[in-house]
Amino acid sequence: VATSRLFDWQLREDGAAHGTSALSAEASAYLRRDHPRLRELAARYAAADAAVTTAPVWTDAYVADDDLRSFRGDNAYVWQVRHVSEVQYALVAYHLKTLDRHGWLERLEEDGAFGAFTFGVDGRLVSRDLLDSVSELLFLDRHLGLATRAGLRVLDVGAGYGRLACRAAAALDGLGHYYCTDAVATSTFLSEFYVRFRGLTGRVTVVPLDELDARIAPGSIDAAVNIHSFSECSLGAIDWWVRRLRALRVRHLMVAPNAAGCAGAELRTTRGEDFLPVLSGGGYRLRVKEPKYADPVVQKNGLYPTHYWLFELDER
Numbered sequence: 394v395a396t397s398r399l400f401d402w403q404l405r406e407d408g409a410a411h412g413t414s415a416l417s418a419e420a421s422a423y424l425r426r427d428h429p430r431l432r433e434l435a436a437r438y439a440a441a442d443a444a445v446t447t448a449p450v451w452t453d454a455y456v457a458d459d460d461l462r463s464f465r466g467d468n469a470y471v472w473q474v475r476h477v478s479e480v481q482y483a484l485v486a487y488h489l490k491t492l493d494r495h496g497w498l499e500r501l502e503e504d505g506a507f508g509a510f511t512f513g514v515d516g517r518l519v520s521r522d523l524l525d526s527v528s529e530l531l532f533l534d535r536h537l538g539l540a541t542r543a544g545l546r547v548l549d550v551g552a553g554y555g556r557l558a559c560r561a562a563a564a565l566d567g568l569g570h571y572y573c574t575d576a577v578a579t580s581t582f583l584s585e586f587y588v589r590f591r592g593l594t595g596r597v598t599v600v601p602l603d604e605l606d607a608r609i610a611p612g613s614i615d616a617a618v619n620i621h622s623f624s625e626c627s628l629g630a631i632d633w634w635v636r637r638l639r640a641l642r643v644r645h646l647m648v649a650p651n652a653a654g655c656a657g658a659e660l661r662t663t664r665g666e667d668f669l670p671v672l673s674g675g676g677y678r679l680r681v682k683e684p685k686y687a688d689p690v691v692q693k694n695g696l697y698p699t700h701y702w703l704f705e706l707d708e709r
């Protein structure tokens with residue numbers, strides 16, 4: 394096909410792994426593999442229960458050294474420009490604007506920090522970080538009244554670099570508190586840094602894995618979220634987390650699985666294992682299952698479509 398017949402987005406090359414935002418000297422000095430805090434967390438996690446820390450995807454080598462400095466780039470945490478185009482970003486942005494009765498897309502800013510890819514849509518910068526976060530918050534608002542519920546306490550299991558935590562804390566005036574935890578030491582290290590960087594330490598707390606039982610009391614969490622994390626765990630690790638959530642009496646659990654060849658319509662790990670029985674066996678009953686995008690055309694052509702699942706704990 395003659396290049397003259399192609400759109401600009403069809404000519405873009407996908408070689409870059411992250412955007413071009415500058416990194417401060419302070420951040421560059423902190424975000425390194427040999428930082429004492431990361432070494433400490435790695436040693437502590439190595440001594441934790443191997444049932445949850447041994448994963449088929451998240452090995453020590455999975456997060457590259459460059460990913461530490463550009464942890465919001467297109468890498469292990471959030472795919473952004475693989476197999477998608479600028480047009481899809483615009484499609485999703487306009488779709489979410491039709492649903493966003495709280496104005497979160499306008500209220501939440503995107504600065505491209507730490508390597509995030511950004512696209513200009515309707516005079517504003519958007520990223521997958523921003524669009525996915527708004528989509529997930531809208532789902533939680535529809536079914537749990539997130540925007541109007543005062544004092545809601547959320548636990549993010551597999552929080553990664555703290556993406557959703559920072560967006561929720563910035564968007565929700567009535568949020569009680571947001572807790573991040575993860576079975577990967579590098580993720581805990583990055584989320585600690587990112588929460589401080591965004592100035593949200595008063596609203597978001599990062600809880601290292603080995604402090605979870607001591608710092609989170611049963612009945613103190615209203616809802617848990619798991620975004621693209623259980624899909625990358627072993628069934629044993631998922632069972633470990635479900636048992637912890639049940640012990641903490643967490644009533645609601647939102648799961649956003651990886652697409653797994655079915656746009657997230659089934660709960661599959663990267664090994665193809667069905668983990669719905671693990672959730673059901675732990676007492677979590679499916680309450681809601683919705684496509685990520687309400688419009689079928691957007692669900693087919695939007696950014697990384699999946700389904701959102703909401704479970705409720707049956708304490709019988």
